[in-house]
Amino acid sequence: MTQEKIWLSSPHMGGTEQKYVQEAFATNWVAPLGPNVNNFETDIERYLNQDVYVGALSSGTAALHLGLIMLDVKPGDEVICQSMTFSASANPIAYLGATPVFIDSEYDTWNMCPVALEEAIKDRMAKGKKPKAIVPVHLYGMPAKMDEISAVAKQYEIPILEDSAEALGSAYKGQKCGTFGAIAALSFNGNKIITTSGGGAMVTHTKALKDKAVFLSTQARDNAPHYQHSEIGYNYRMSNICAGIGRGQMEVLDAHVALRRANHQFYKELFAEISDVTVLTEPSSDFYSNHWLSAILLTSFEQREALRLAFEVENIETRPLWKPMHLQPVFENSPFYGATVSESLFEKGLCLPSGSNLKAAERLRIEKVIKDFFTL
Incomplete structure (x- = not known):
């Protein structure tokens, strides 16, 4: 079932x-x-x-x-x-x-x-x-x-x-x-x-x-x-x-922000001992994110896809990061300045379930997929 x-x-x-x-x-x-x-x-x-x-x-x-x-x-x-x-x-x-x-x-x-x-x-x-x-x-x-x-x-x-x-x-x-x-x-x-x-x-x-x-x-x-x-x-x-x-x-905006930030903390703690994963986190106290989506970087495109598919098997939605606009066919002729940071983020990045209505039982299902994937 x-x-x-x-x-x-x-x-x-x-x-x-x-x-x-x-x-x-x-x-x-x-x-x-x-x-x-x-x-x-x-x-x-x-x-x-x-x-x-x-x-x-x-x-x-x-x-x-x-x-x-x-x-x-x-x-x-x-x-x-x-x-x-x-x-x-x-x-x-x-x-x-x-x-x-x-x-x-x-x-x-x-x-x-x-x-x-x-x-x-x-x-x-x-x-x-x-x-x-x-x-x-x-x-x-x-x-x-x-x-x-x-x-x-x-x-x-x-x-x-x-x-x-x-x-x-x-x-x-x-x-x-x-x-x-x-x-x-x-x-x-x-x-x-x-x-x-x-x-x-x-x-x-x-x-x-x-x-x-x-x-x-x-x-x-x-x-x-x-x-x-x-x-x-x-x-x-x-x-x-x-x-x-x-x-x-x-009327519930601040509460939603607090719940999304709690999700982010959940992921930070979950990945703390997994060296393959970097969680997008505020670089200093100057930054305060609502953590609308919690996102991670893995070591490669292949690892990112493997984790995404492991979640998919368990009927858990995740999503790669936005594909950079300069790589989109519709904008292929537009100028671009920089290096390959956004391209690398897209290849290795994954957004994880982050809703303010995420339940404790759902967190446990997410945690199990991650622990099974990294054989913790």
Whole structure:
């Protein structure tokens, strides 16, 4: 008999989400506006605690797309993007007819390498193409080296569009991820640390930018008694129902972070005596990860695949790290700067079950696979 599947990262409801959703139905606020949307935005603003403004959208991808638009990215422009990431970080660059310039990772956080970043900027400028924006990512919730990245961005006067889709609840030097860039994107997809079933948000430092994002996300309707449009708009606003789920999820966000961090500690202790395995861990006390996903490095691609398949036999979902964007067929002609760090991470890395609803019995099943595999 097949055991129940252990998922990599499944939705975890807190219990109060239905109350807010029911209110939306009871008051007939089922459109992409309403009290839940407004209050969800306020909840996130208070949580980030950096005098920011939040616009709730249909996805994190929508936030990245609108962010690039508001940073004036146009066809023919170039945008610097972390290579080790999900495709949603890079796809909006292509939506706009711009070219992504991919940057390798560093081994401390697996995020954008500041040295390769500066090398890329210098080379693109020497070629007459100053990048219009920089898109760093906090991979699996691990904060990027934002001091170094921000210093390079400031030196060359290039704005940061911070992809914090995986990092709500993470912080760098006490500052919450999602507040470092001129604009930032959050995601509330079904597998994220909190979810609205699908959804995302844009974080800005001015009300004017937030208002612009909301305007563009509601088909850019001009202020007129009839439908009039002076700009191209998008259907990117979050619905009041989804925002109701988000309000309930915000009430358990800190608890979810604590549970994910406990999962990470479980893996650290489990692999402590296994020299073949390195667990992605904060490099210093400056970094505070929500550990959205706990990830490990093994010694080779073959060992990584063997462990993945051992989990699969036991109906336990694991997943290789993101395949770097510069290795993706769709971006094979895009520039890349760095060495082979992200490629090596992809070949040897594996994400392990990390949900905040992971049960003790499920941990025991995971532990057995690992101990059997390494014959402990």
